[in-house]
Amino acid sequence: MSRILIVEDEADIASVLQDYLRHAGHETEHVADGRAALARMLEAPPDLTLLDIMLPGLDGLSVLRQARAHTAHPVILLTARIEEVDRLLGLELGADDYVCKPFSPREVVARVRAVLRRVENKPAARGAEALTLDEAHWRATLSGTPLNLTRREFRLLQTMSRHPGRIFSRARLLELAYDDDADVSERAVDSHIKNLRRKLSTASPAHDWIRSVYGVGFAFEPPVE
Incomplete structure (x- = not known):
C-alpha cells in the first residue's frame, strides 16, 4: 500500500481522488493549502504527492521548488494551466509527471501507478545491460560495450541517468549538461540525443533507452526486471 498526499483546494476534486485512490489500494491524506502541503512533504514525505498548482497560501510550483531541496519523492502536478511554459517549469523544478484539468480520476490513478512503478523499479536495471559511467575518464559502457561518447554526450547521459x-x-539539459558553454543552442541537444540513441542502441538494440516526450523533452528509461 502506498501513501498518497493529495494537495488540492477544491474539496469535490479531492474527495473524488481520495475515493478512487483508496479503491485502488492506496492510503490517502488531503491538505488544501500550499503551506500545509510543504510541511507534510518535509515532515513525513509520502510515497507520492498529487500537487495542484493553484493553491492558497503558497502556490504549487513554490511548494515543489522548496520541497525538492529536501525530498526526492515523486510528485505529479495537477494543473488547469495548459500552456507549455507551465508544464516545462514544473518538470524543470522536479515534477515527475503532470495531469491537466479537467481530468478523469481513472487517468490520475493510472499515472500514479505508472510513476510508483517507475520509482520502485529504478534500482532494478538488468545486470546484463548495466550502464557504467567512469566520470574520471569520461568513459561509458553498456552491456560491457564501450559507447565511445563525446564529452557532451557523456554529460547528457550522466545527467539523465541520475534520475x-x-x-x-x-532548456534544463542545456543548464545542467552544457553549463560551461552558454552559446550552445537547444538544437544541439537534439543532435547529441540522436547520437546517444544510436550508440546506446548499438550496444543494446532490444531497448529504447531515451524516451522523447512531445513538446516537453527527454527521459532516460533503463529496462527493468
Whole structure:
C-alpha cells in the first residue's frame, strides 16, 4: 500500500481522488493549502504527492521548488494551466509527471501507478545491460560495450541517468549538461540525443533507452526486471 498526499483546494476534486485512490489500494491524506502541503512533504514525505498548482497560501510550483531541496519523492502536478511554459517549469523544478484539468480520476490513478512503478523499479536495471559511467575518464559502457561518447554526450547521459524516468526539457539539459558553454543552442541537444540513441542502441538494440516526450523533452528509461 502506498501513501498518497493529495494537495488540492477544491474539496469535490479531492474527495473524488481520495475515493478512487483508496479503491485502488492506496492510503490517502488531503491538505488544501500550499503551506500545509510543504510541511507534510518535509515532515513525513509520502510515497507520492498529487500537487495542484493553484493553491492558497503558497502556490504549487513554490511548494515543489522548496520541497525538492529536501525530498526526492515523486510528485505529479495537477494543473488547469495548459500552456507549455507551465508544464516545462514544473518538470524543470522536479515534477515527475503532470495531469491537466479537467481530468478523469481513472487517468490520475493510472499515472500514479505508472510513476510508483517507475520509482520502485529504478534500482532494478538488468545486470546484463548495466550502464557504467567512469566520470574520471569520461568513459561509458553498456552491456560491457564501450559507447565511445563525446564529452557532451557523456554529460547528457550522466545527467539523465541520475534520475531515471524524469523528463528533462531541452532548456534544463542545456543548464545542467552544457553549463560551461552558454552559446550552445537547444538544437544541439537534439543532435547529441540522436547520437546517444544510436550508440546506446548499438550496444543494446532490444531497448529504447531515451524516451522523447512531445513538446516537453527527454527521459532516460533503463529496462527493468
